[in-house]
Amino acid sequence: MAFSVGKRMDQNTLVLEVNGNVDEDANFTPPDLGSSTNVALDLEAVTAINSVGIREWIKWVKTMPSSIQLSVRRCPKIIVDQINMVAGFLPAGTTIESFYVPYYADASGTEKMVLFKNGVEFKGSELFAPDSVKDDGGEEMEMDVIEAKYFKFLKNG
Template sequence: MSLQLAFSVADKTTTIKLNGTLNEYSSSLDGVEVNPMFDLNLDLQGLTAINSLGIRNFHSWIYSIECQRLRLFHVPRVFVNQMNLVAGFLPPKTEIESFFVPYFSESTGEEIAVLFTKFLEYKSIAGKIKISYPVVTDAEGKPMELDVLEDQYFRFLDSYN
């Protein structure tokens, strides 16, 4: 699925929802500008994949945007992986408001992506990130486990919180 964008503006905030794949064919971002006096919210819930050329295109675009505040919502695992791999992937002013964390059940084989939200599951206290892990259960009521290496997956929070 090619990248599709949906726009809305309210209360001096522009929201852009990204749906589909961010790749070399993702020209949807080309020429997209926002009011520099407004905040920009990016909702990434519909982002399904991203490749190296998509990373480059997105990086160039996001650094060209002028806005008051840049906030990301519903950040999927594929995007979290890029934030952890590419230093300076997002501008320093970026705030991650929510992101998905994969969980897995050995017993049932279930996989689920759990939304972690700023100030609920994670927050910065005296410059250190504090994470409160929710109890996630499978269909049998058994606790599920994180399906990522904590030290690596949550590393981006040190840069964008």
């Protein structure tokens, strides 16, 4: 899917909805933030990111003024993987509002993405994972990540 950045207001937060493939074809013009001091990057619709995309993303987020309070929400696993892999993928002080965690059912081989929200499923670096996650057939699912690696970024925040 082609890259685009949409804008909308969520109360006093400017939400930039990042869509599509973050790669060499993505147009990363610095966004017009107007007078907003709170900016949230909604990343749910990011479909893929490659190595050039990682680099261009880092250059793009660096254009955000330091006076902005930046947050990210609904980060898919492909983005969480980059946050953990590449120091500086998110500027220091970025608030993590929410991100997806994969769950897997061995019996059915199915997976499900569960949204972890700040203040609910995590607070700071502390996790409060759901007691039970089930697949569509009612089978119990397990968190499908190596916790020390996947949640490492929460400790660095």
